[in-house]
Amino acid sequence: MLNTFRMKVFGACYAEYDNVEDLADLFRDPSLPRPFFPIGAGSNLLFLGDFPGTILHSRIRFVEVLPGDSGSVRVRVGSGVVWDDFCAWAAAKGWWGPENLSLIPGETGAAAVQNIGAYGREVKDLIVEVECLDTQSLAPVRFSVEACGYGYRESRFKQDWKGRFVITAVTFALMREYAPELDYGPVREAVAQAWGTDRDLTPRQVRDTVIAIRRAKLPDPAEIGNAGSYFRNPCVSADQFRAVRTIAAEKGFGDVPYFDTGEQLVKIPAAWLIERCGWKGFSEGNVGVYARQPLVLVNATGNATPDEIRSLENRIVDSVQRTFGVRLCPEVEKVGLPASPDL
């Protein structure tokens, strides 16, 4: 079944749709096993076992340029378009916006569910409107970006709207004017190294640089099963952050990296916490922690079971909690019934 963790799990039924009417017909069909579960590339999912219902997959694959204003251009994209294909398309046009989000696996519908983010840009910053099928009324509906409740890797599609709306298309505003975002992590330095300057760049150059950074750091799911960052970066109060700093100083871990969220919360990189607890490069049985990026749990042999991944998750969460008093939350979504609920 379609999942980048490469778990050997199956759905009772799998259905694809080409447009919103086809999708509504699937919901009307009483012969299809329930529940329904919309999927993209399965790159943020851990199936806990075989799925008893119907997996829905979008084949709505169009990219349509709409009239914009002089500074921006509006582009409507079908939910089944591979996200990175859209990034490549925009870069080839010379339009700014998605270049920092290049090479994130998955499809456009899921990108709007997840509010994908990388290197200082989140997809919510580009979204104008999201089109869906309302699975209760079976009517098409549209939501403005404001209505979608976006936050860090969050949206209403993951919360109170979960199961209610299936995304069929997303409209983005891309910029014609020079608008690179280079101020996050290694991007500016890598751009300057690759192109000899960090000025007068093209979206294509920034995209190529981001791809090179990602390839050096992250495992390719075609080679090693994984679902990207397994944990979210925890956001803690100022008091809790002070406590983490004290623990880090006592243990000789050095300065604690952080980002100020501007909402009285401090975001700490989960990778730093996991690495300080000794998990980077850990390997046991079929599973492990990726040596170049400790946020990524891997199906190292291709034969890992969901229980093995969950067991490793629990051990990491416990050790970070014991060491720093910070509880990590998974970013990866678990689907279906656990084989061993007690793990």
Ligand SMILES: Cc1cc2nc3c(=O)[nH]c(=O)nc-3n(C[C@H](O)[C@H](O)[C@H](O)COP(=O)(O)OP(=O)(O)OC[C@H]3O[C@@H](n4cnc5c(N)ncnc54)[C@H](O)[C@@H]3O)c2cc1C
């Ligand atoms: C190597 C690797 C690197 C990654 N790097 C990043 C990164 O830098 N930043 C980042 O944000 N994420 C990253 N991810 C996570 C992942 O790629 C994103 O979350 C992506 O958006 C998931 O897309 P997908 O199509 O695979 O969705 P899936 O995993 O199939 O689904 C994700 C969720 O969206 C729902 N969904 C899917 N399609 C629809 C639809 N049409 N309508 C309604 N709901 C739908 C599903 O039900 C599920 O809840 C990475 C993953 C991997 C494997």
